[in-house]
Amino acid sequence: MSVMAELKVKNMEEFAAKSGVSRPTVSKYFNDPKSVRATTRERIEKALELYEYRPNPYAVNQNRRLTKNIGIVVPYVGDPFFAEVARRLEWRCIEEGYLPTTFSSHGSPDHEVEILDLLQSMRPAGVLLAPIGRESDRSHMEAFCKEVPTVLVDANIEGIGAAFIGSDNFQSMSLMVDYLCRSGEPPCLFEMPPVNPNANKRRQAYSEAMDRLGHEPSVIRVEGSGWDFEAIGHREGLKVLEEGRLTSKTVLCSNDRLAIGFLSAAYEAGHKVGITDDCSLRVAGHDDHPFSRFTCPSLTTAAQNYDSIANFSVETLCELIADEGSNRLRRETLFDNKLVMRASA
Amino acid sequence: MSVMAELKVKNMEEFAAKSGVSRPTVSKYFNDPKSVRATTRERIEKALELYEYRPNPYAVNQNRRLTKNIGIVVPYVGDPFFAEVARRLEWRCIEEGYLPTTFSSHGSPDHEVEILDLLQSMRPAGVLLAPIGRESDRSHMEAFCKEVPTVLVDANIEGIGAAFIGSDNFQSMSLMVDYLCRSGEPPCLFEMPPVNPNANKRRQAYSEAMDRLGHEPSVIRVEGSGWDFEAIGHREGLKVLEEGRLTSKTVLCSNDRLAIGFLSAAYEAGHKVGITDDCSLRVAGHDDHPFSRFTCPSLTTAAQNYDSIANFSVETLCELIADEGSNRLRRETLFDNKLVMRASA
DNA sequence: ATACAAAATTTACGCGCGTAAATTTTTCAA
DNA sequence: TTGAAAAATTTACGCGCGTAAATTTTGTAT
Numbered sequence: 001m002s003v004m005a006e007l008k009v010k011n012m013e014e015f016a017a018k019s020g021v022s023r024p025t026v027s028k029y030f031n032d033p034k035s036v037r038a039t040t041r042e043r044i045e046k047a048l049e050l051y052e053y054r055p056n057p058y059a060v061n062q063n064r065r066l067t068k069n070i071g072i073v074v075p076y077v078g079d080p081f082f083a084e085v086a087r088r089l090e091w092r093c094i095e096e097g098y099l100p101t102t103f104s105s106h107g108s109p110d111h112e113v114e115i116l117d118l119l120q121s122m123r124p125a126g127v128l129l130a131p132i133g134r135e136s137d138r139s140h141m142e143a144f145c146k147e148v149p150t151v152l153v154d155a156n157i158e159g160i161g162a163a164f165i166g167s168d169n170f171q172s173m174s175l176m177v178d179y180l181c182r183s184g185e186p187p188c189l190f191e192m193p194p195v196n197p198n199a200n201k202r203r204q205a206y207s208e209a210m211d212r213l214g215h216e217p218s219v220i221r222v223e224g225s226g227w228d229f230e231a232i233g234h235r236e237g238l239k240v241l242e243e244g245r246l247t248s249k250t251v252l253c254s255n256d257r258l259a260i261g262f263l264s265a266a267y268e269a270g271h272k273v274g275i276t277d278d279c280s281l282r283v284a285g286h287d288d289h290p291f292s293r294f295t296c297p298s299l300t301t302a303a304q305n306y307d308s309i310a311n312f313s314v315e316t317l318c319e320l321i322a323d324e325g326s327n328r329l330r331r332e333t334l335f336d337n338k339l340v341m342r343a344s345a
Numbered sequence: 346m347s348v349m350a351e352l353k354v355k356n357m358e359e360f361a362a363k364s365g366v367s368r369p370t371v372s373k374y375f376n377d378p379k380s381v382r383a384t385t386r387e388r389i390e391k392a393l394e395l396y397e398y399r400p401n402p403y404a405v406n407q408n409r410r411l412t413k414n415i416g417i418v419v420p421y422v423g424d425p426f427f428a429e430v431a432r433r434l435e436w437r438c439i440e441e442g443y444l445p446t447t448f449s450s451h452g453s454p455d456h457e458v459e460i461l462d463l464l465q466s467m468r469p470a471g472v473l474l475a476p477i478g479r480e481s482d483r484s485h486m487e488a489f490c491k492e493v494p495t496v497l498v499d500a501n502i503e504g505i506g507a508a509f510i511g512s513d514n515f516q517s518m519s520l521m522v523d524y525l526c527r528s529g530e531p532p533c534l535f536e537m538p539p540v541n542p543n544a545n546k547r548r549q550a551y552s553e554a555m556d557r558l559g560h561e562p563s564v565i566r567v568e569g570s571g572w573d574f575e576a577i578g579h580r581e582g583l584k585v586l587e588e589g590r591l592t593s594k595t596v597l598c599s600n601d602r603l604a605i606g607f608l609s610a611a612y613e614a615g616h617k618v619g620i621t622d623d624c625s626l627r628v629a630g631h632d633d634h635p636f637s638r639f640t641c642p643s644l645t646t647a648a649q650n651y652d653s654i655a656n657f658s659v660e661t662l663c664e665l666i667a668d669e670g671s672n673r674l675r676r677e678t679l680f681d682n683k684l685v686m687r688a689s690a
Numbered sequence: 691a692t693a694c695a696a697a698a699t700t701t702a703c704g705c706g707c708g709t710a711a712a713t714t715t716t717t718c719a720a
Numbered sequence: 721t722t723g724a725a726a727a728a729t730t731t732a733c734g735c736g737c738g739t740a741a742a743t744t745t746t747g748t749a750t
Contacts, residue, residue: 010736011735011736011737012736012737013736013737021699021700022699022700022701023700023736023737024699024700024701024737024738024739025698025699025700027737027738027739028698028699028738028739031738035698036698036699037697037698037699037745037746040698040699054462054466055736055737056466056735056736056737057463057466058403058406058407058466058467058736058737059407059466059705059735059736059737059738060736060737060738061403061737062403062404062407062705062706062707062736062737062738063704063705063736063737063738063739064737064738064739065738065739077422077428077431077432078425078428078429078432078635080423080425080428083422083423083425083428084423086422087422087423087449087451090451091451101446102447102448102449103447104432104447106432106435117399118402121399121401121402121403121404122403230636230639231639233639234638234639260636260639261639263639263641264638264639264640264641264643267641267642268643268688290423291575291605291636293579293609294575294576294578294579294605294606294608294609295609295640295641296608296609296612296640296641297612298609298613343613355706356705356706356707357706357707358706358707366729366730367729367730367731368706368707368730369707369708369709369729369730369731370728370729370730372707372708372709373708373709373728373729376708380728381728381729382715382716382727382728382729385728385729400706400707401705401706401707403706403707404705404706404707404708404735405706405707405708406707407706407707407708407735407736407737408706408707408708408709408734408735409707409708409709410708410709
């Protein structure tokens, strides 16, 4: 091992000179070390030990026919659910040899289109897009998806993108409603104005499941906009409890963040939540938000299959990239959720 | 308004041809519209209405003497505290006319140095770096900071970066200990092995404050590593409670995430937490984590001044960039925290 | 040793843009 | 009107790299 201070070399030209081969050969080497002769490879790798050099990824991607860039867009990183999704997507992209860059729309449709514009000039090989949803600029997104291979994640927007990967809200809501009815009073649904199709699907699935079991569905739609779901759940939960608008002692929230807010409202209102006899309310959520196991009581919820969703999303995108322009049918893939029974319901 | 479909133009050359001026003039225009003659400006802007064109930001930044790029690095976006910090930093950078890109080290020091390498080839005008802390590769970071103007945020690393902006842990811990002693039993400190200097400072500040008030400090250091603070707080909290190792009925946690975990442990162990007479424990945290107002009970904590920290960090970086290489003294700026009294203590 | 195809390398050019230097246009005083 | 300085624009070149085409080297059969 050379103890010599490694000298930094600023570009491929200089490094090629040091290693004694031409620059394009060095370029080939970095693209695929096996594509150069063994003797050449040795010379390059010997130089690599003496001099510190790595190709500038941005310059590389400006000139490649097809970049190794992948854009990841989530609607709101402040939401730990999406932070977790983004993290897993990033990781899988790196595993596949890509260079992911993650963006958050911060809940703003305007910012979402700006990100799309920025991404376009990045010439990504593909994009993993978890759209804001209902408020997203559909036409802009449609134009974008025509230019760059895009896989939609989490929230579906009909006809947009080359594929959609999400989870099966009907399966999970059915599972959840079954469980709640079996173990106690049939649930009412606590929801806010939907930001994306998932919320709508969940409401629909809830109603169907209740019907199927011979119970009257009861949806409590509260007001609120933006991405501060906990605050909405808290504020509106307090109102609902005070005004006695709760139609069941079992409250199924349309997602975990709303449930977390509702739990805090119930606590403040003096309710004890849980499945034990001394409890006056049961509360369940949806998603298995990273912190939902640490609520008081811990939250019963339908766990999205983070692993499968991230894996399959990236795999689908890779296939799409490999297939170039051969635009096949748009496919929608839904993964099953798992019922996670904890203390709250 | 022209209803004509705007034609996309792919590069500055083409657009310059459409507008009837030379490419470099168009380049000047996009750098500063006022730097071209009024008549020329009109011709360009007329073309801009007919054709859709925006300079490729990545190509721009490859050639600029000084980029408009700013890198933002946080240790872990999955932590809503850092997600919030990142969001505010991003916003302020955009306001100042920069192009921020946010990265998360995902709690891995290796990934942190990879991000630093990537950033370097991005040739950013400056970097806002919230380091992982104790495990960060100090020498690598030092080398990086010599090349690009860097402002450290949240976690200080002695002598590294051109400035540090954080919050005053002594002030907040003193405030908190004062309050807790005044209102009940003096607190013990619940902490995990420190990932960064803040935890150490907080312990030190806790001890000093206790001394000053004539109480015996009592630190409960639990085991755990990684960035799943809630899980550590929960697991170790359960142990501590079971084994009766708690030295006070008032538990001051070294951060909110740990407190959230501890709260869930206390709940499971059958404790009621809060300031009312029927409670057996009081729990406080630190940071004012975005969700700490929605715990059960809501968490009493020391709120970091997100606004001031984000604003001052970006302002400091902008000054640094403006001053070019005139390396002045490294400055450390600490903002005061506010005591947020909620239901838990 | 010789010929010839296959593999590897080098030459030459392009990507989309910034910028110093050279040229043109404008401004304004005499 | 003329002249020169000032301002604006254009020319020419470079950034760090990929890649098609041209050239050289290698491997194989004769």
